[in-house]
Amino acid sequence: MTLEEKIAELKVGDKIKFEGQEYIVINRKRNKLDLKAGTLSRKISVEELIEKLKNLAKVEEVSQEEIAKIVGSEEEKEDPNRKTYKNYPYNFVFLGDKNKVERKPYSDSIGNNSGKLICSLVNKTPIFTNGKTKKIDVKDERNGKTYKHSLEDFLEDNGKYLVTSSSLKGEIRNIIEIITNSCIKNVESEKLNRKDFYTPLELVPEEFRPCKNIENLCFACRMFGSTGDQKSVEDENISCIGKVYFTDATIDKKKAKIVADYVPLKALGTPHPTFTRFYLKDRGSYKKEGSTIRGRKFYWHHRDKINGNENSLNSIRMKGKNESDKRKKFNASLKFLKPDNKFEFEVSFKNLTDEELGVLIYSLELEDNLLHKFGKAKAFGFGSSKITIEKFLLDSKDKYRSFTKTYDEGNKEKYLKIAKDKYLDENRKEIRELKAILNIVNDLDFSNSPFPDINWFSKNKDVYLAEILEKVK
Known part of the structure; x- marks a missing residue:
């Protein structure tokens, strides 16, 4: 690789070493670089710059090792003595082996399997999806001020409570992305801080960044469709429709087990990707070359809330002597469903290959003791749910010759075996981590609170989020 080729690849945030200084590229315009040390x-x-580096290297052609000494810096090694913390409501599943990412052209007719899966979803902990919200006036008895407090209803339509199809699809797709070493979606593409050199998306290895066109799609994008690179020219064929379709999961309101009144919960908070000790690999920074995101975000299940009673929610209820003390401007009161409600939904699929169908079936039902998470307040233990495929129906070969036989019963085990043999290798770190964080059995205790107290972060500035399978130090 020539020095010219290496310099041509330089981008904002890369480092240059020459004349006794290490510079960072803070801007690049065509043939000019802005550097800072x-x-x-x-x-x-x-x-x-090339002339200066040639004189320094003394040769025009240099090896990768020699270039590394001049341009860029070695990735900082993880400190074996770092302090770690694990009892946090979320963690990150390893992205996977970037050398084993497989992308292929899209085809909507390559598979022979079409049909539908009739499914049930039973929530094992309280569950809540956003419906109507109304604001009420609450008076603070201490200062006499009045403020607005949110009362939030469970989402409903036509006499049924529902978990949206997009929520179902998003969760299942997340599972499939991990199992099949697919690209990662919904990573912020804008800088979180104007002083940053990199966006979160730029800290995703190139191999795992979102697919850009239908000639080069990962497993999940071939299955669920892709919007492609929206910045591409208009005449490029960059998007494709999916081959899997979800309905909303619904339950009749008259059958649902719901709390009698709005329950005031503690403030839920918002994601903080700027908290690099948790969101990036050890010692990563949005200013440092070689930094990488930790992986795909998942929430732990709370053991104390699985099929738990009302007392299991004490750790997340807003405390106060009366309702005005519990209902503040910064929190909300929810009317959520209690555990053990049975929702119903369907998944239709068209032209899936045997392995695609097997991966879909596995990702829906998972394994014993593994649960999904749906809805709001996941950090508080809400939404842990078990999906069961009640009926597996494949389009009948006689579908267009008979008015009575539309579907044939499918054999789940046949397709599951294909998926497990190819994708569920326990030697893969991401598979072990996924099963660990989806398991209802874990060594974390959220019975007092899902989050550390307010002073924890200021007192533990040298503590990093432990990996899912790591023993804390």
Whole structure:
């Protein structure tokens, strides 16, 4: 690789070492680079930089090892003595082996399996999906001020409570992305801070970034469809429809077990990807070359809330002597469903291959003791649910010759075996981590609170989020 080729690849955030200084590229415009080292800034043309580095290297052709000494820096090794913390409501599943990412052209007719899966979803912990919200006035007795507090209803339509099809699809797709080493979606593509050099998406290895066109799609995008790279020219064929379709999961309101009144919960909070000790690999930074996101985000199941009674919610209820103390501006009161409600939904599929169908079946039902998470308040233990395929129906070969026989019963085990043999290898770190965080059995205790107290972070600035299978130190 020539020095010219290496310099041509330089981008914002990369490092350059020459003349006794290590510079960071803070801007690049065609043939000119803006560099910075501490308070020292300078502009330099690509030609001038190449000439300086050639003189330094003494040769025009240099090896990768020699270039690494001049351009860029070695990735900082993880500190074996770092302090770690694990009892947090979420963690990240390893992205996977970037050398085993397989992308292929899209085809909507390559598989021979079409039909539908009739499924049930039973929530093992309280569950809540956002419906109507109304604001009420609450007076603070201490200062006399009045503020608005949110009362949130469970989502309903036509006399039924529902978990949306998009929520179901998103959860199942997340599972499939891990199992099949697919790309990762919904990573922020804008800088979180104007002083950052990189966006979160730029810290995703290139092999796992979202698919851009239908000639080069990962397993999940071939199955669920892709919007492609929206910045591409208009005449490029960059998007494709999916081959799997979900209905909403519904339950008749008259049959549902729901709390009698709105329950005031503690403030839920929001994601904080700027908290690099948790969101990025050890010592990562949005300013540092070689930094990488930790993986795909999942929430732990709370053992104390699985099929638990009302007392299991004490750790997340807002405390107060009366309702005005419990209902604040910063929290909300929810009317959620109690455990053990049975929702029903269907998954239709068209032209899936045997392995695609097997992966879909596995990702829906999972294994014993493994549960999904749906809805709001996952950090509080809500939404842990078990999906069961009640009926597996394949389009009948006589579908267009008979008015009575539309479907044939399918054999789940046949397709599951194909998926498990190819994708569920326990030697894969991401598979072990996925099964661990989806398991109702874990060594975490959220019975007091899902989050550390407010002073924990300021007192533990040198503590990192432990990996899912890591023993804390």
